[in-house]
Amino acid sequence: MPSIENLSGWGNYDQRKCLTKYLNSSSALRHWVTSNGDSFIARGFGRSYGDAAINSTGHVLHQCYRNRFLVFDEASGKLICEAGVSLADIISVFLPRGWFLPTTPGTKFVSVGGAIAADVHGKNHHVDGSWGKFVQSFELLLPNGEVKHCSRIQNQDLFRSTIGGMGLTGIILTAEIQLIPVKTAWVKVDYKRTKDLNDTFAIFAKDAAKYRYSVAWIDCVSKGKSMGRSVCMFGNDADKKEVPNLYRQTPLSVTPKRNKTVLFDFPNWVLNPLSTKVFNFLYYAGNKNCTKLVDYDSFFYPLDSILNWNRIYGTRGFVQYQAFLPPKNAEKGYRKILEQITKAGFASFLAVFKSCGSGREGLLSFLDEGYTLALDLPNTGENLQALSRELDKIVIENEGRLYLAKDALTDSTSFAQMYPQLPEFKLVKAKIDPRQQIISEQARRLKIVEEK
Ligand SMILES: Cc1cc2nc3c(=O)[nH]c(=O)nc-3n(C[C@H](O)[C@H](O)[C@H](O)COP(=O)(O)OP(=O)(O)OC[C@H]3O[C@@H](n4cnc5c(N)ncnc54)[C@H](O)[C@@H]3O)c2cc1C
Known part of the structure; x- marks a missing residue:
C-alpha cells in the first residue's frame, strides 16, 4: 500500500500531499512500474529546492533505500x-x-x-x-x-x-x-575581501584560474558604492606537509563535528531585512584577507553542520533563485539583479557566487562558461512571484538561465527561452515515455511534460 506524505522541496515552498512508495530493490521498482499505470517521479533526499521531486496526482518513488x-x-x-x-x-x-x-x-x-x-x-x-x-x-x-x-x-x-x-x-x-x-582531507584556502561588485569580478578574472576551488559570498544587502562587496574563497587541495600537526599521521581523516539541529519552524519574522543586514555586516567584517587550512567538511559543506536549517525560514518557506550568466553580460546582469532585489524590498540571507567552465553535459544542464549567483529569498507570496518574474526578464535579456534544481517559480515561456535544447529533450522523452507517465510538479508548471 502506498503512504500519503506531505512533501515539498528543501525550500518548503510548495507543499503537496503525495502518494509515496519506498521500494528497496530494482526488481521491486521494475515490477511496480510495469504493473501500475499511474504517473510517478523519483525522489532522492529532497534537496532540490522547489517542486522537482514531487507529484501530487500520481506517485513519488523514494530512492534512498536502494543504497548499496x-x-x-x-x-x-x-x-x-x-x-x-x-x-x-x-x-x-x-x-x-x-x-x-x-x-x-x-x-x-x-x-x-x-x-x-x-x-x-x-x-x-x-x-x-x-x-x-x-x-x-x-x-x-x-x-x-x-x-x-x-x-x-x-x-x-x-x-x-x-x-x-x-x-x-x-x-x-x-x-x-x-x-x-x-592526498589529504584538507583544503588550503585564500580568503580575499573585495570592496564592490566590480572588484569581485576583477579578482575572479585574475585569480580563479589559479585555484581548483573558487567561490564568493556576496553581501547583497549593502548598497551604493559597496554594492556586491564579497568575501572570496580560493582553494587548492592541501598536501600532506600542509596538514595541521595533529593530523599529519592521518591526513585523510578529520574529527567529526557535532551537528546542531533546528528542531522546529522558526517564527516567520525571524529572518527579516534587519536580521539579514546584521548577518551580512558581521560576515563581511569577520572575514579578513588571510590563508587558512580548512577541513573538507567545513569547506564544502558549511551549511550541513546545522541540520534542518531550512526551518529557520519558518512555515512560509523560501526559494533559491540561482541564475547563470555568460561572461560578456555577467557583471551588468548581476548588478541589475541585485538592484531589483533591493528595489523590491527583499534581502537575501545567503548569496553565493561561482565561476564556471565551458561545456554542458546534458541537454538541460545548467552551467556553461560564465558565472552563477544563488540567492535565498523568503516566501512573501505575491511580492516574491512578482520579483521572480522581473529577475527572469533580466536573466533572459542577458542570455542566461535558471537552475532547475533550485527553481520553484519560473513560467514555461521563460523556461523555454532559457533552454533552447528543450525541443530535443522533448523528442527523446516522447520516444521513451509516450504516455507521459513520468512527471513532477515542476515538469507540469514548466510544460516540459504536457499531459493529454
Ligand atoms: C544546502 C544545499 C546546497 C546545495 N548546493 C548545491 C550546489 O552547490 N550545486 C548544485 O548543483 N546543487 C546544489 N544543491 C542542490 C542539490 O544538489 C540538487 O537539488 C540535487 O539534485 C539534490 O539531490 P537529491 O538526492 O536530494 O534529489 P531530489 O531533490 O530528491 O530530486 C532532485 C531531482 O532528481 C531526480 N532524481 C532523484 N533520484 C533519482 C533517480 N534515482 N533516478 C532519476 N531521477 C532521480 C528527481 O526526480 C528530481 O527531479 C544544494 C541543495 C541544498 C539543500
Missing part, C-alpha cells in the same frame, strides 16, 4: 553503486582510502541519482565541470519496464537527456562514477 555500493576498483577509482547512495556515504567510505568526489554541491545529503538528474556542480566547475562529466554510465529503468545501459557510446540520446533531465526520462537504478584521488 556494488563495485569499487581501488586502482582506478571507479565506483558502481545504486542511485540512492548519498554523497555523504561515498565520502565516509572512500575518503579514508584516498578517494573523493570529483565535484560536490554545497550539501553532502544528496543522492547519486539526484546528482545525475540535476547535473550538480561545485566550487571547481571552472576547472573540472559538472557531475555528469564524471558519470561513465548508468542503468535507466524506463516506464515500459526496459532497463537501458546508457553511456557516451550506448544510448547516447538517453544519456544526454538524463544528465540534468530532472528524473523525467526514467529511474536511474545504478551508476558508474569516477572518483578522484586525494
